[in-house]
Amino acid sequence: MIAVRMRRTVRATLVAVAAFAALAAPAAAADIRPLVTPGGIKVWFVHDKSVPLIAVSFAFKGAGAATDPAGREGLAEMTASLLDEGAGDLDSQAFQRASEDIAVRISFDAGTDNFLGRMTTIATERDRAFELYRLALTQPRFDAEPIERVRAQTLAGLKQEAENPSAIGRKLWRNTVFSHHPYARPASGTEASIQNISREDLVGFVADRFGRDRLMVGVVGDIAEDELVQRIDALFGALPAKTKSFKVPEIAPQGAGKTIIVRKPIPQSLMSFGHAGIKRDDPDWYAAYLVTRILGGGGLSSRLYEEVREKRGLAYSVYAYLNPMDHSAVIGGGTATQNARAGESLEVIRSEWRKMAEKGITEDELRYAKAYANGSFPLRLGSSRELADMLVGIQLSDLGIDYIDKRPQLIDAVTLEQANRVAGRLFRADDLTVVVVGDPKGIVETK
Amino acid sequence: MFTESVLSLFGWFSVRSLRRSAALPLAAAVLCSPAAAAVFSPKTFTLDNGLRVVVIENHRAPAVMQMVWYRVGAADEEPGESGLAHFLEHLLFKGTKTVAPGEFSRVVARIGGRDNAFTSYDYTAYYQTVAAHELETVMKLEADRMQNLALTDKVVLPERDVVLEERRSRTDNSPAAQLREQVRRSLYLNHPYGRPVIGWMSEIQALKTGNALAFYRKHYAPNNAMLIVAGDVTEEKVRELAERYYGPIPRQEVLDRVRPKEPPQRAARTVTLRSERVSLPSWSRVYLAPSYSNGERQRSYAMEVLAQVLGGGSTSFLYRRLVVERGIASGAAAWYSGDALDYGEFGLHVTPKAGGSVIEIEAAVTEELQRALKEGFSAEDIARAKKVMTAEAIYARDGLRAGPNAIGQAFATGLTIEDVEQWPERISAVSAEQVMEAAKSVLDERQSVTSYLLPEDRK
Secondary structure: OOOEEOOOOOOOOHHHOHHHOOOOOOOOOOOEEEEEOOOOOEEEEEEOOOOOEEEEEEEEOOOOHHHOOOOOOOHHHHHHHHOOOOEOOEOHHHHHHHHHHOOOEEEEEEOOOOEEEEEEEEHHHHHHHHHHHHHHHHOEOOOHHHHHHHHHHHHHHHHHHOOOHHHHHHHHHHHHHHOOOHHHOOOOOOHHHHHHOOHHHHHHHHHHHOOHHHEEEEEEEOOOHHHHHHHHHHHHOOOOOOOOOOOOOOOOOOOOOOEEEEEOOOOEEEEEEEEEOOOOOOOOHHHHHHHHHHHHOOOOOOHHHHHHHHHOOOOOOEEEEEEEOOOOEEEEEEEEEEHHHHHHHHHHHHHHHHHHHHHOOOHHHHHHHHHHHHHHOHHHHOOHHHHHHHHHHHHHOOOOOOHHHHHHHHHHOOOHHHHHHHHHHHOOHHHOEEEEEEOOOOOOOOO | OOOOOOEEOOOHHHHHHHHHHHHOHHHHOOOOOOOOOOOOOOEEEEOOOOOEEEEEEOOOOOEEEEEEEEOOOHHHOOOOOOOHHHHHHHHOOOOEOOOOOOHHHHHHHHOOOEEEEEEOOOOEEEEEEEEHHHHHHHHHHHHHHHHOEOOOHHHHHHHHHHHHHHHHHHHHOOHHHHHHHHHHHHHOOOOHHHOOOOOOHHHHHOOOHHHHHHHHHHHOOHHHEEEEEEEOOOHHHHHHHHHHHOOOOOOOOOOOOOOOOOOOOOOOEEEEEEEOOOOOOEEEEEEEEOOOOOOOHHHHHHHHHHHHHHHOOOOOHHHHHHHHHOOOEEEEEEEEEOOOOOOEEEEEEEEEOOOOOHHHHHHHHHHHHHHHHHHOOOHHHHHHHHHHHHHHHHHHOOOOOHHHHHHHHHHHOOOOHHHHHOHHHHHHOOOHHHHHHHHHHHOOHHHEEEEEEEEOOOO
């Protein structure tokens, strides 16, 4: 049945990398098997019987919202919302009832670059679950009632967003940085584009993009390997082998050094800031990841957290992140501060940004950031659902099936010298594009 | 579902995970078919000082989660000190006699762990997720701050500013959140559930180091807490560590939680918030309801099923009628929140289509509720609702968080572990008649607040 039954042992000896052995957590106990179905579909699979569930994740690479045709912005998201609103012989209500009858969880998601799908089922209900999932994916009905309902819901959502300060800020920031590129366009569309989307557009979206050439699959759970490959063939086998190609151009982030204010009568100034970042396949990625974590990584300790929140009480939340995309890359961040002290907050953030570039980080900071990166990673893989998503994420970024094993070594290999060189290259305080929504004092808009 | 009654020290993680349990109380917790005996199969013991300890073994990944739940929350504050329980939660990260301010979280990060905390009306909880072999490190730290908190104005005052920013972010920036706060105030005529967990702005501003320390001494004690450890660990190991670190903390007198009661509620209330920052109106109603621990227990299970069948998803009665068939709303949901010591809430939330009016929505909801009360729900609809709910229990076992959350919440709101373990069975046992009885008893407008979120210019 199974063409490839290559086994990998992932319970490897990652702790061997000396110095931080005591700090590093053991690897996730995941034994990832790269399978190829009789029909030729590749699946990464972790057999886990600890919970009677099966989690399936997949992606159609390069079929995300960035491929929405001009004037049809929001098409990918609308498609994602409509796939489980009627398929095969089942109309919307019948499909939803059938899903609830077996408590299967099906969802689709339009990312910027990729189109994503998830299904989780109780193992004993897998027959019907895989069948419903197959129908949604290969025979969506796109009946008039659900199209109009989802259109109305999308329009209502857009209306709500129109007065939501963080949505306003995010949108404007993206617009400024990505200019006329598809990344600048609102993934949920505009009132006009949503009105324009027709049944033909939806059918076309699926026909042009859902194919085995774009498919990446990850499965975790309580199912035998030979049964799984059969089910994967049944699930995806009917999809075309080749789909249309979409050309999304590369874009270098724009708007460096701009500060834009959107005046709103709210007590806080919400700030989005950032500039050009670093791509996932850049050799400096791990160094960039660590220095960004030191500046503003999640959790309850980072330089920004310390300076903005702990010492000065300027904000409840302040963070920085890397966002590598297929055709661009940014480093960004955000916070929210009472209007009267907005200028002070932005100054502190800028000065920390500058300090990263000019003075770099300390040996201790690097050591702790590595310990966190290596220790916290396995904690993100503790459920079938999370692990299945990770299996697809690793394939999308082309990191290799041994990535979970390899990652601690990649992290540990970053030297202080490299980290500081990368910080010097990455953080450019004067290039920050800043969007502020609120009534900030002490911030001057650029022209 | 739409409450912001659970606040955490640092945004996203716990709030997101707990928002679900706010809507489906024990549901984030629960289990499957009536035949299955248990959900989390925890082991329990009690230390001599009264600390209850729960161990949920899960050897799937080499990780553990430690949680400590205190039976104290915003409803235990004195009038005029709103926000104190939540403020103290923030301050527990500000150092002890031997651990410097901020050191707790730095140590957790350095061992690759994650930590956070959250506060609601009936509880305050702290947790860390770390590699299994680091359990001792976080147990030592957590036990230390159960008795040795040391605070100075130097760290307390900036943190008060942080909480003020938190209040602005959560509530004051958002007309919908402001309205929810006003609705609570109207729903509770006398009980402290009517105050915001985060506190009123002017009262937070007045909180002092001394208030926090007094509240801490009064409520933080081993015999008022539960320690829960989930993950790759054995009961023996937890017992050994718990006795070593938590064992020496002395028991202290803790008062029973007796809060002011609600008088009979005799008048339907409406609350309207108009703002230029509202672009899409919405309509909500919340009814005072019994909770699991204060009321006829069976009623609460029936109310869970009622919420699901009435507005728990896209096949639910209200969604089907208002969104799919009549096409006047873009969203319609019902929820029941029974995981509270004193009172529960049953709520409806409907958003009109863009351009629609809340008046039309209210008339339609009234009509549909009457219809539901008259015609009842089909056996298939009720069976499906129960299936979805009981399946939550299987899904809840995927990962470490759900067990400690459900058991801790049960402990803090007057329920037992058995209640958590048997939740699916009891949900399965709910009959169609019980659902209708629950509907008739809870959908009493005299015990409700209807709220309108409206744009500035029109109704």
